[in-house]
Each structure stands twice: as C-alpha cells, then as structure tokens.
Amino acid sequence: MNDDSPFVRSADRVRFRQEKMAKCGLFATERMFCDVYALLPGQSQRLHRHDASDKIYFCLHGEVVATVGDESRTLHPGDAAHSAPGTEHGLRNDSDAPAQVVVFMSPPPHHG
Amino acid sequence: MNDDSPFVRSADRVRFRQEKMAKCGLFATERMFCDVYALLPGQSQRLHRHDASDKIYFCLHGEVVATVGDESRTLHPGDAAHSAPGTEHGLRNDSDAPAQVVVFMSPPPHHG
Numbered sequence: 001m002n003d004d005s006p007f008v009r010s011a012d013r014v015r016f017r018q019e020k021m022a023k024c025g026l027f028a029t030e031r032m033f034c035d036v037y038a039l040l041p042g043q044s045q046r047l048h049r050h051d052a053s054d055k056i057y058f059c060l061h062g063e064v065v066a067t068v069g070d071e072s073r074t075l076h077p078g079d080a081a082h083s084a085p086g087t088e089h090g091l092r093n094d095s096d097a098p099a100q101v102v103v104f105m106s107p108p109p110h111h112g
Numbered sequence: 113m114n115d116d117s118p119f120v121r122s123a124d125r126v127r128f129r130q131e132k133m134a135k136c137g138l139f140a141t142e143r144m145f146c147d148v149y150a151l152l153p154g155q156s157q158r159l160h161r162h163d164a165s166d167k168i169y170f171c172l173h174g175e176v177v178a179t180v181g182d183e184s185r186t187l188h189p190g191d192a193a194h195s196a197p198g199t200e201h202g203l204r205n206d207s208d209a210p211a212q213v214v215v216f217m218s219p220p221p222h223h224g
Contacts, residue, residue: 078122
C-alpha cells in the first residue's frame with residue numbers, strides 16, 4: 001500500500017465507488033493504519049466494534065454522521081470522533097454531497 | 113484532555129502560540145494520540161525520532177515542509193507523511209500563513 005514512500009497525497013489515493021463506501025489506504029504498519037474513507041451520498045459504514053483498538057474519524061470534506069456508542073453527531077471538516085475499544089461505531093453520509101473522512105486505527109485489526 | 117466526549121471540533125482546540133509551535137490535543141489513550149499542531153510562519157518542530165512509534169502528519173490548513181529521513185516535502189491540505197520508528201522527522205512552516213497539521217502517533221511516547 002505504501003510503495004515505500006513516506007509521502008502521500010490523499011487526493012491521489014481517494015477513489016469513490018458506486019457500490020459502497022471506499023476505504024482508501026494511505027499508510028499501514030503493524031501498529032496502526034491511516035485510511036481515507038470516501039462516502040457517496042447514502043453510503044455508510046455499518047455499526048461495528050473492535051475489542052482492542054482505538055479508531056478516530058476526522059472529517060476532511062463534506063459531512064458525515066458519526067455514531068459512537070449511543071451518540072450520533074454530524075461531523076463537518078475539522079470535526080473528529082474517537083471510538084474506544086469495545087465501543088460500537090459507524091458512519092453514514094446523509095448529505096447530498098460526497099464526503100471524505102480520515103481514519104486512524106491503532107492497533108490495526110488482527111494485531112489487536 | 114478528552115473531557116469524556118468522543119466528539120471534538122478541532123477548531124475548538126486549536127490555539128496558536130506566539131512563542132512556539134502549539135500542540136493541541138484532540139484524543140489520547142494508552143495506544144495512541146491525535147493532536148493538531150498549529151504553526152505560525154517561521155515556527156517548526158525540530159528533527160527528532162521515536163524508537164518504537166509510528167507518526168503521521170496530515171496537513172489540514174496552510175502548508176508545511178515535512179522532513180522524514182533524508183527527504184523533505186511541502187505538504188498542502190490533504191497531503192500526508194509517515195515516519196517509521198527510528199526515523200528522524202520534523203516540520204517547519206516556511207510560508208507566510210498559519211498552518212495546521214493533524215498528528216497521529218502510535219504508540220504514544222513513554223508507552224512505546
């Protein structure tokens with residue numbers, strides 16, 4: 001995924017998919033990953049949880065509704081949400097425009 | 113730092129400091145932290161390294177020169193850099209405008 005360069009332009013990696021939310025990888029190591037999730041209007045990441053990982057959603061473009069535990073909020077650019085281990089979380093784009101969310105997760109799945 | 117809410121607006125946390133680059137905390141756990149670094153023109157984070165941590169710089173506003181190992185690049189919004197454990201890295205704002213960089217580090221210092 002990293003093709004060995006420490007520098008990445010997210011605009012070069014982001015590709016929207018008509019069929020579902022796209023996960024566009026920027027960096028991944030055994031300790032963490034950093035992706036950009038690309039959500040067309042109506043697309044979502046269903047609620048799920050990770051037993052041992054922190055995840056951060058950081059809204060980059062557009063707006064998305066983030067759910068963490070019992071709470072849902074609309075994130076605009078610069079807004080962020082944190083899901084602790086064991087907490088249910090997800091995203092959905094209820095707007096009429098594409099959205100991009102930077103996602104950090106530590107440790108990555110299958111290493112936690 | 114988290115005041116227990118899983119939701120944070122980075123605009124509410126970012127404060128520029130005249131005397132040096134400001135580290136504005138968004139989230140921190142024992143596995144990772146996520147800050148926004150706020151750099152006025154001329155401010156920098158000197159080159160340094162972490163023996164056991166990954167760090168990501170993700171440019172949010174303005175432009176900064178990121179150095180990772182032997183390479184330096186100007187990051188614009190949406191551009192990112194990854195520094196692996198043991199690799200020297202730093203930032204400087206050589207522009208004439210304020211800059212903001214989202215920083216993700218895993219594991220955090222003193223837990224690595």
